[in-house]
Amino acid sequence: MKDIREDIAWAKINKDVLGSLENPRKLYWVILFCAFAAFGVGIGCEVYQYQTGLGVANLNNPHAWGLYISTFIFWIGMSHSGTLLSAILHLMHADWRKPIYRFAEAMTTFSLMTAGLFVMVHIGRLWQFYYSLPYPDERGIWPNFQSPLLWDAMAIFTYLSSSILFLYVGMIPDLAICRDNMHEGWRKKLYTLLSLGWEGTDRQWRNFRVTYLTIACFLIPLAVSVHSIVAADFAMSQQPGWHVTSFPPYFVAGALYSGCSGIITLFIILRYVFKFEEYMTLSILKKIVRLTFAIAMVWTYLNAVEFASVWYSSDQASKDILIQKATGTYAPFWWGMIFCGSIVPLTLAFKRAQTSIPMLFAVSLLLNLGMWLERWMIIAPTFSHGYYPWTWDHDQWPSLVQWGMVFGSFGWFTMLFMVFCKVFPSVSMYEVKEMVYHRSLHLKKSETAEQGAP
Amino acid sequence: MSVNNLLENWSQFRHFHPVDDKPHDPYKWAMSIDLDACTGCNACSVACYAENNLPVVGKEKYAHGQAMHWIRIERYWDEDDREFPDQGAQFLPMMCQQCEAAPCETVCPVAATNHTADGLNSQVYNRCIGSRYCSANCPYKVRYFNWYDYPSDDNVWPAEMNQQLNPDVTVRGKGVMEKCTFCVQRLHAAKGTARSEGRIVRDGEVQTACQQACPASAISFGNLVDPESRVHKQWQAQQVALDKDVQTKDKEEGGSELRGYRIFEELRPYPSVMYLERVRESAV
Amino acid sequence: MMNSGFDRRDFLKMLGWGGVAVALNGCGNTSVDDGKETVVSYVETNDYMIPSISTYFNSTCAQCDAGCNITGRIREGRVLKLDGNPDSAINRGKTCGLGQAGVQHHYNPDRVREPLLRKGGQGEAITWEKAYALIAEKLNGVSGEEIAFLTGGVSGHLKVLLGNYLDSFGCKNHFVYEAIAPAVLRAANKKSYGVEMPRFNINKAKVVLSFGADFLGAWVSPVHFSQQYAQFRKGVDGQRGVLIQVESKMTLTGANADRWVVVRPGTEGILALGIINALGIATGDIAAAVKGYDKARVSKETGVPPGQIDKIAALLKLRSPSLVLAGSAAEGYAHGSQNAAAINLLNQVLGNVGKTVEAAAVVPFPQMAPATGNTAALKTLNDGLNAGKYKVLFSYAANPVFTAPGAMKFKDSMAKAGFRVAFAHYLDETAMQADLVLPLDSALEDWGTQVPEYMAEGAQINIQQPLMEKLHANTRGMGDILLALIKLRHTEEYKKFDDYYAYLRTAVLQNKGALGGGVADDDTFWNETLSKGIIKPAGSSHVLSGNATAAGLSLPASAAIDAQYPxxxxxxxxxxxxxxxxxxxxxxxxxxxxxxxxxxxxxxxxxxxxxxxxxxxxxxxxxxxxxxxxxxxxxxxxxxxxxxxxxxxxxxxxxxxxxxxxxxxxxxxxxxxxxxxxxxxxxxxxxxxxxxxxxxxxFIVVKDEGVAGGMQMGRKIAVRVSSDKVRLSEEV
Missing domain, CATH: 2.40.40.20 (Barwin-like endoglucanases)
Structure with missing residues (x-):
C-alpha cells in the first residue's frame, strides 16, 4: 500500500498544501453552499422558537429535554478524537497522525462550538444565559456549584479555549510559511498577524516544542473529564436509566468512537476536495479505521456492561426503561443504535474494507448515525418512561423545529470547517516535513546498512 | 449560594437531612392528604388555577402535554384484570412534594430553586434560565415549564379575564419553570401578621387554596413543628417522620394499623406531603 | 368580613372609581378621556378600602342551584377569588370546581354587553329604552294566554317579582325547565316521604346504598354531600361508613365506592326489590310485592351475581342506620318513577326514615320557595309553540335549543313564536334564535335572594350581592329588568322602587321579624344581613308523612335487545x-x-x-x-x-x-x-x-393520564388498605 513518499520534496509539500488554500475542487463550493443553506434553516428555526417559546419544539412535561441535549452530547463527543489524534498520539510519537491531526483538531474546536450553541438553543430564557456563568455581581449571587450542568458549562468552556489555543499554537510555523508564500491581500495580513513573527530560529523552535507539549499534556485530562462531566449530567441525577455508575467511561468511549468515525468521514472529503491524496494516504486511513474498530468494541462492551448491570439490579424502574427501549416506541431507534454502533463496525475488521474509500465513507456515516441515536436513546426513553407512570408519554416526537436545528447544526459545523480548511493549511506542513525527513533518514540508514553488508 | 458557602460553611449549607442538625424553627410547612376522603372531584385543581394565575393552555397544547396544572388528580384502577372495577377507582392529588432533600434543587445550574428556612422548595422565576434540569430530575414530574408566553396569548387572559389575576402572584412569562408553592403568598401574609403580633402563625390561620376549596376536607396543611397543629398531630399519629426514609409502617408490613406514607420514600427526597392510604371495606 | 355600619352604596360608588382605574389599565376604556368619568386616586379612597389589602364580601354561588354561600375576595375593586362561606350550613367554607370558576363567568370575554335586536341575520345594538319600548309594543294587545315565560329554576324575590309581572297580564304560562333536575326523584319522594326533598344524612349512615345518585359529583348538593361523605368515611362510633354504588355507568361517586355494582341499565328497581326480598324483614303488602323477586330472577334480570345481593343485604342488616339513595341513573327510564319508588321503599323497610332520611327545614315564605321544573314543562311549551299558541316568548336561565332532546326539534318550534326575547349572559343557542337579547349582569354584579331547594340544616335564604362594580355599562340585573317591565304595567305600585336593590331591601325589611331581625333597626339589620350573606329565618320543618307501601309498584323486566340499536x-x-x-x-x-x-x-x-x-x-x-x-x-x-x-x-x-x-x-x-x-x-x-x-x-385522546393509563406499575403511588387493617377512630 502506498504511504507518503519519503523522497517528496519540501517545496512540493509547501506547494501542495498552499494550493489547498487557493483552488479546491468544485465539490468544495457545493458543500459550502449546502452548509450555508442548512445553517439558514437552523437560524430560521431558532428565530421562530425564540419568538414563540420552546413549546414549538414540542417538548413537554415529562419530555423536558429533547434533541437539543442529545445533539449537544453528540457534538461534544465529536470533539474528542481531535484531541486523541493531536495530543495523545503526539505524546506517543505516532508519526502517522501528522498529516491529519490539524483538521482533526479543527474538528474538535468547531464541534465544541456547535455543542455550545445547543446549550443556548435549549434553555428557556436564552437572554439570561449569563446567569450560569460565575461572574461576581453586587448581590453576591453565584451559580449553583453543585449542578453538573454548571460543571458542564465550565468544562466545555475550558476545553474550548484550550483547544483553540492548541490548534493555534500548533499552526504557527505553518502560518509563517503561508505568510512567506502568500500574494498580497487580506490573507497575507492575517497570516502576518497570526504567525507572531515566526522565523524558525532555534530558540523559537525550542520554545514552540515546550509550549506545544505543555498544552497537549494539559488537554488530555481535560478531554477525558469533559465527557465524564457530560456523563455526570445524567449519572448524578436520580432518574432511572441515567443513574448509572459506568456512564463516564461509557460516554468517553462513545465520544472517541463518534469522533473517530467523524474523522474518517472528513478525511475522505478533504482528501478529495483539496487534492490531498499524496498526504492523506490510505495507509493512514487504515490506521484510523483500526483504531475506530477497537473503540467500537470497547463501546459495545461498555454497553453490554450497562445493560447487564441494569438487568441484574433490583431497580425495577431502570429495568422497565431498558425493556421499553428494546420493545417500546423507541425500539426501532434503539435497535438502529445497536446495529449501527455494534454490528456495522464489524465490517471494519476486514482488510479490504479498511482501505475501500466508498465503503468507509458509508460506514463512517452509519457509525455516526448510530452514535447520534445512542445519545437520543439516553435522553428520550428516560423522559417518556420515568419513575412516575402517570406522566409516561410515548406519543410526543420532536417537532420539525427541533429537527431543523439539528440539521442546521451540521450546516454550521460544515460551514466553519470548510471555511477553516480554505483559509488555513489543513495539513501540517512542518510536521509532514519532519515525518518525511525522519523516514528518509531511516531509509538511508537501512540502505547504507544494506550497502555496507556485502 | 455564594462563595462563602463554598469556602466556609458548606456542611451547613447542604444538609444530609435538613432536620438532623438544624431543626426547622419556627416553621416547617407540611401537608397530609387523606385519600380515603378525597373524592377526586378536581375542586382543588380549579382553585389552584384561580389562586395562582395558572394559564389555561387550550386543547392543542394540552394534547402536547403542556398543561400547567400545579395540582393534578390522578385516577388509578386496580391492576387485577377484573371485568369491572368493582372496588371503584383510586384518586390521588399530586403536586410538588416540597421535598426536604429535593432532587430538583441540587441540579439547577443557576440556583433558581432553593430550600427556604420554613421548609419550602422555592422557585425563583427571575433567576430561572429554563434549563429544565429540575424537571428532568423530579421523580414526581410536578414541575411545569412555560413553553409559551401565556400572558401574551390572546385566549389565555383576554380583556376582562385578566382582571381576575391575583396581584399577589407573579404572572410567569415564557421560558421559566414553575410549580406548586404551597400558596407561598398566603404564607407570607400570615407570617407577616403573626410577626407583627409577636407570635407564630396559629394552626388554621392560613390555608392553601386547594385545602380551602376541598369539599371533603381531605387536605390538611400547617406547621409541622408546631405541636398544636393538625398536620403535626397527623404525622405523629401515623408515625411518619420527616427525616426518615423507612417509617414504622414500612417496617411492619401489614400489621401496623397505620396508613400514612410518602411517595417514593426509597429515593430519599424526604417529601413534605404525607398521604393517608385509601381504605377499602373488607366486609363487602 | 364586612362590618355593619357603613353604607353599602358608598362602597359601590367607591368601587366604581376603582373599576375605572382598572379599566384604564386593562381595556382602554375612554370614558375618562371623554370626561364622563373622573379618576380618583387610591390615596383618597374610603377608609375601609386600603390599596393592596383584600376585602371580603359574602354572596351566593350561582353556578348551580345548590345555593352554596360564598365569600368573594375583592382587591382594588376587582373580585379575584370565590371561596366558601364558613358560616354556611350548606357548604361550610368549601366550594367545588364549578363554584371556583364563577369568576370566569363574571369576567368572561364573551358576555353580551348591549341589548341586541335581530336585524336580518345580525344583532344590532340598541338602547334599553328602545328595548323596553319594543317589548311594550309587542305585548300590546296580546292576551296573557299568548305569552310564554320560560325560565330555569328560580326562587326568592325574583320568583315573586316574576309572578307579579306575569299576573299583571293574567299570564299563567310560566314554564320552569331544568334540563337535568331530579324531577322524578322529587315526585317519588313526595309519594314515599311526603316531601319532595328531605334531608339525607349521609354522615349518620353506616352504610350508604346509592342507586346511581352521584352525590359527590353533580347530584342535588354535591359540596354539602362531599363534606358529609368525609365524615361518613371517618365513621360513626368508630365504624367507617361503607358506600355501595349501583349503576350502569360509573360516576364519580361510584369511583369512590367500596363496592361498585354494575347493573343492567334500567333494572335498579328490580335489584332494590330483590334486596328487600333477601333482607326478609319486610311485612305486609311489601313482603307480598317482593315475593317474586327471588335472587335467581333478580340476578338474571340485573346481571348482579346472587352472592353480591346476599352480601349487600347482610351488610344492610348488620349495620344500621343505613341510607338508600335513588339517583338520576335509576330515574332516567320510562319506569323511572317505579325505580325510585322501589328504592325508596328500601329505606322504609330498613327503618331509615326519620334517622338518615329526615324532614328538611322550610323557609316560612312559600312564595319564595324554588320553582322547580322539568322537561315535561318544556314539552308543554313545545307543544304550545307548535300549535301557534304563543305570540311572545321570554326565555331566562335556560338554553332549550341546546338542551332539549333532539326529537323535540325545539329550535323549529321556537321559530313559531311571534316575538322571542332572551335574557342572556352569553349569546347561547337559544339567544341566537331570539329577536331581542337582553344582556344580564353576572351573578357577581347583581342583587338577589335565593332559596336552596335542598336545605342542609335550618332554613336559609341566601343573599346574592354585587362583589364589584359592573364590568359592562349596559348590562342589567334580571330583577331590574323585571322591575322596569312591571313598571310599564303598574307604574304607581312600583314607582317607589328605584331599582331592584330598593325592592329587595324593602321586601326583606318588611319581614324583619320573621327573618330573625328582632328589634334591630332597619339599617343595622340590613347591613348585618348583607355582611353574613345568609338569612336564617326561624323555619318550620316538613313532617315526613309517606307510608311504606308497595302498592302500585310494577317494574318491567329489562327490554329485549334491539337488533338495530343494541x-x-x-x-x-x-x-x-x-x-x-x-x-x-x-x-x-x-x-x-x-x-x-x-x-x-x-x-x-x-x-x-x-x-x-x-x-x-x-x-x-x-x-x-x-x-x-x-x-x-x-x-x-x-x-x-x-x-x-x-x-x-x-x-x-x-x-x-x-x-x-x-x-x-x-x-x-x-x-x-x-x-x-x-x-x-x-x-x-x-x-x-x-x-x-x-x-x-x-386521534390521540387529549387527556391527563399517560400511556400507562391507570396503572401504577407496582410503584406504590396511590396505596390502599383493607378496613380491618386500620383504626380510624385513633387517628387525628
Missing amino acids: LQLIPSVSASLRDGRHTNQPWLQESPDPLTTIVWDSWVEIHPKKAAELRIEEGDIVEVTGKNGSIKAQAYLFPGIHPDAISIPLGRGHEALGRYAKGYGVNPFQILDAVFDKETGELALHETRVKVSKTGQR
Whole structure:
C-alpha cells in the first residue's frame, strides 16, 4: 500500500498544501453552499422558537429535554478524537497522525462550538444565559456549584479555549510559511498577524516544542473529564436509566468512537476536495479505521456492561426503561443504535474494507448515525418512561423545529470547517516535513546498512 | 449560594437531612392528604388555577402535554384484570412534594430553586434560565415549564379575564419553570401578621387554596413543628417522620394499623406531603 | 368580613372609581378621556378600602342551584377569588370546581354587553329604552294566554317579582325547565316521604346504598354531600361508613365506592326489590310485592351475581342506620318513577326514615320557595309553540335549543313564536334564535335572594350581592329588568322602587321579624344581613308523612335487545359542565374529567369487552346513531360501564356560547329520543338506544393520564388498605 513518499520534496509539500488554500475542487463550493443553506434553516428555526417559546419544539412535561441535549452530547463527543489524534498520539510519537491531526483538531474546536450553541438553543430564557456563568455581581449571587450542568458549562468552556489555543499554537510555523508564500491581500495580513513573527530560529523552535507539549499534556485530562462531566449530567441525577455508575467511561468511549468515525468521514472529503491524496494516504486511513474498530468494541462492551448491570439490579424502574427501549416506541431507534454502533463496525475488521474509500465513507456515516441515536436513546426513553407512570408519554416526537436545528447544526459545523480548511493549511506542513525527513533518514540508514553488508 | 458557602460553611449549607442538625424553627410547612376522603372531584385543581394565575393552555397544547396544572388528580384502577372495577377507582392529588432533600434543587445550574428556612422548595422565576434540569430530575414530574408566553396569548387572559389575576402572584412569562408553592403568598401574609403580633402563625390561620376549596376536607396543611397543629398531630399519629426514609409502617408490613406514607420514600427526597392510604371495606 | 355600619352604596360608588382605574389599565376604556368619568386616586379612597389589602364580601354561588354561600375576595375593586362561606350550613367554607370558576363567568370575554335586536341575520345594538319600548309594543294587545315565560329554576324575590309581572297580564304560562333536575326523584319522594326533598344524612349512615345518585359529583348538593361523605368515611362510633354504588355507568361517586355494582341499565328497581326480598324483614303488602323477586330472577334480570345481593343485604342488616339513595341513573327510564319508588321503599323497610332520611327545614315564605321544573314543562311549551299558541316568548336561565332532546326539534318550534326575547349572559343557542337579547349582569354584579331547594340544616335564604362594580355599562340585573317591565304595567305600585336593590331591601325589611331581625333597626339589620350573606329565618320543618307501601309498584323486566340499536345511551352529567351553561369557562374545559381525565372534548365511553367486539380502540372516532340522528366522537375504553351501554357526557358540543365552548365536542341532547317517564312526564334521559360504528378516523385522546393509563406499575403511588387493617377512630 502506498504511504507518503519519503523522497517528496519540501517545496512540493509547501506547494501542495498552499494550493489547498487557493483552488479546491468544485465539490468544495457545493458543500459550502449546502452548509450555508442548512445553517439558514437552523437560524430560521431558532428565530421562530425564540419568538414563540420552546413549546414549538414540542417538548413537554415529562419530555423536558429533547434533541437539543442529545445533539449537544453528540457534538461534544465529536470533539474528542481531535484531541486523541493531536495530543495523545503526539505524546506517543505516532508519526502517522501528522498529516491529519490539524483538521482533526479543527474538528474538535468547531464541534465544541456547535455543542455550545445547543446549550443556548435549549434553555428557556436564552437572554439570561449569563446567569450560569460565575461572574461576581453586587448581590453576591453565584451559580449553583453543585449542578453538573454548571460543571458542564465550565468544562466545555475550558476545553474550548484550550483547544483553540492548541490548534493555534500548533499552526504557527505553518502560518509563517503561508505568510512567506502568500500574494498580497487580506490573507497575507492575517497570516502576518497570526504567525507572531515566526522565523524558525532555534530558540523559537525550542520554545514552540515546550509550549506545544505543555498544552497537549494539559488537554488530555481535560478531554477525558469533559465527557465524564457530560456523563455526570445524567449519572448524578436520580432518574432511572441515567443513574448509572459506568456512564463516564461509557460516554468517553462513545465520544472517541463518534469522533473517530467523524474523522474518517472528513478525511475522505478533504482528501478529495483539496487534492490531498499524496498526504492523506490510505495507509493512514487504515490506521484510523483500526483504531475506530477497537473503540467500537470497547463501546459495545461498555454497553453490554450497562445493560447487564441494569438487568441484574433490583431497580425495577431502570429495568422497565431498558425493556421499553428494546420493545417500546423507541425500539426501532434503539435497535438502529445497536446495529449501527455494534454490528456495522464489524465490517471494519476486514482488510479490504479498511482501505475501500466508498465503503468507509458509508460506514463512517452509519457509525455516526448510530452514535447520534445512542445519545437520543439516553435522553428520550428516560423522559417518556420515568419513575412516575402517570406522566409516561410515548406519543410526543420532536417537532420539525427541533429537527431543523439539528440539521442546521451540521450546516454550521460544515460551514466553519470548510471555511477553516480554505483559509488555513489543513495539513501540517512542518510536521509532514519532519515525518518525511525522519523516514528518509531511516531509509538511508537501512540502505547504507544494506550497502555496507556485502 | 455564594462563595462563602463554598469556602466556609458548606456542611451547613447542604444538609444530609435538613432536620438532623438544624431543626426547622419556627416553621416547617407540611401537608397530609387523606385519600380515603378525597373524592377526586378536581375542586382543588380549579382553585389552584384561580389562586395562582395558572394559564389555561387550550386543547392543542394540552394534547402536547403542556398543561400547567400545579395540582393534578390522578385516577388509578386496580391492576387485577377484573371485568369491572368493582372496588371503584383510586384518586390521588399530586403536586410538588416540597421535598426536604429535593432532587430538583441540587441540579439547577443557576440556583433558581432553593430550600427556604420554613421548609419550602422555592422557585425563583427571575433567576430561572429554563434549563429544565429540575424537571428532568423530579421523580414526581410536578414541575411545569412555560413553553409559551401565556400572558401574551390572546385566549389565555383576554380583556376582562385578566382582571381576575391575583396581584399577589407573579404572572410567569415564557421560558421559566414553575410549580406548586404551597400558596407561598398566603404564607407570607400570615407570617407577616403573626410577626407583627409577636407570635407564630396559629394552626388554621392560613390555608392553601386547594385545602380551602376541598369539599371533603381531605387536605390538611400547617406547621409541622408546631405541636398544636393538625398536620403535626397527623404525622405523629401515623408515625411518619420527616427525616426518615423507612417509617414504622414500612417496617411492619401489614400489621401496623397505620396508613400514612410518602411517595417514593426509597429515593430519599424526604417529601413534605404525607398521604393517608385509601381504605377499602373488607366486609363487602 | 364586612362590618355593619357603613353604607353599602358608598362602597359601590367607591368601587366604581376603582373599576375605572382598572379599566384604564386593562381595556382602554375612554370614558375618562371623554370626561364622563373622573379618576380618583387610591390615596383618597374610603377608609375601609386600603390599596393592596383584600376585602371580603359574602354572596351566593350561582353556578348551580345548590345555593352554596360564598365569600368573594375583592382587591382594588376587582373580585379575584370565590371561596366558601364558613358560616354556611350548606357548604361550610368549601366550594367545588364549578363554584371556583364563577369568576370566569363574571369576567368572561364573551358576555353580551348591549341589548341586541335581530336585524336580518345580525344583532344590532340598541338602547334599553328602545328595548323596553319594543317589548311594550309587542305585548300590546296580546292576551296573557299568548305569552310564554320560560325560565330555569328560580326562587326568592325574583320568583315573586316574576309572578307579579306575569299576573299583571293574567299570564299563567310560566314554564320552569331544568334540563337535568331530579324531577322524578322529587315526585317519588313526595309519594314515599311526603316531601319532595328531605334531608339525607349521609354522615349518620353506616352504610350508604346509592342507586346511581352521584352525590359527590353533580347530584342535588354535591359540596354539602362531599363534606358529609368525609365524615361518613371517618365513621360513626368508630365504624367507617361503607358506600355501595349501583349503576350502569360509573360516576364519580361510584369511583369512590367500596363496592361498585354494575347493573343492567334500567333494572335498579328490580335489584332494590330483590334486596328487600333477601333482607326478609319486610311485612305486609311489601313482603307480598317482593315475593317474586327471588335472587335467581333478580340476578338474571340485573346481571348482579346472587352472592353480591346476599352480601349487600347482610351488610344492610348488620349495620344500621343505613341510607338508600335513588339517583338520576335509576330515574332516567320510562319506569323511572317505579325505580325510585322501589328504592325508596328500601329505606322504609330498613327503618331509615326519620334517622338518615329526615324532614328538611322550610323557609316560612312559600312564595319564595324554588320553582322547580322539568322537561315535561318544556314539552308543554313545545307543544304550545307548535300549535301557534304563543305570540311572545321570554326565555331566562335556560338554553332549550341546546338542551332539549333532539326529537323535540325545539329550535323549529321556537321559530313559531311571534316575538322571542332572551335574557342572556352569553349569546347561547337559544339567544341566537331570539329577536331581542337582553344582556344580564353576572351573578357577581347583581342583587338577589335565593332559596336552596335542598336545605342542609335550618332554613336559609341566601343573599346574592354585587362583589364589584359592573364590568359592562349596559348590562342589567334580571330583577331590574323585571322591575322596569312591571313598571310599564303598574307604574304607581312600583314607582317607589328605584331599582331592584330598593325592592329587595324593602321586601326583606318588611319581614324583619320573621327573618330573625328582632328589634334591630332597619339599617343595622340590613347591613348585618348583607355582611353574613345568609338569612336564617326561624323555619318550620316538613313532617315526613309517606307510608311504606308497595302498592302500585310494577317494574318491567329489562327490554329485549334491539337488533338495530343494541346499545343503551347513557348521557352522563359532569360535575363541572352540568347542562352546558358553563362550558365557556375555560378552567372547566381544562379541568380533566375525574374518571377519564379527558379535557376540552367529548368522548364515548365503551366497555373494553364491547370495544373488542366492535374492534374499537381508544381514540377511534365512532358514529353513535339513534333514531333521532347521529353524532361522532372519540371512543374511550372505560371499564366502569355496562357492556351493553355507552356513555357520552353532556355539556359540550355548543354551536354558540363563546370562544371556549363553540366547536368543542358533541351534544348528546341532540340525539335523545323523546321517551318520558310514565308518571311524571319527565324526559327519560337514559332511554335512548343507539348503535356504534367506526368511521375509520383515529386521534390521540387529549387527556391527563399517560400511556400507562391507570396503572401504577407496582410503584406504590396511590396505596390502599383493607378496613380491618386500620383504626380510624385513633387517628387525628
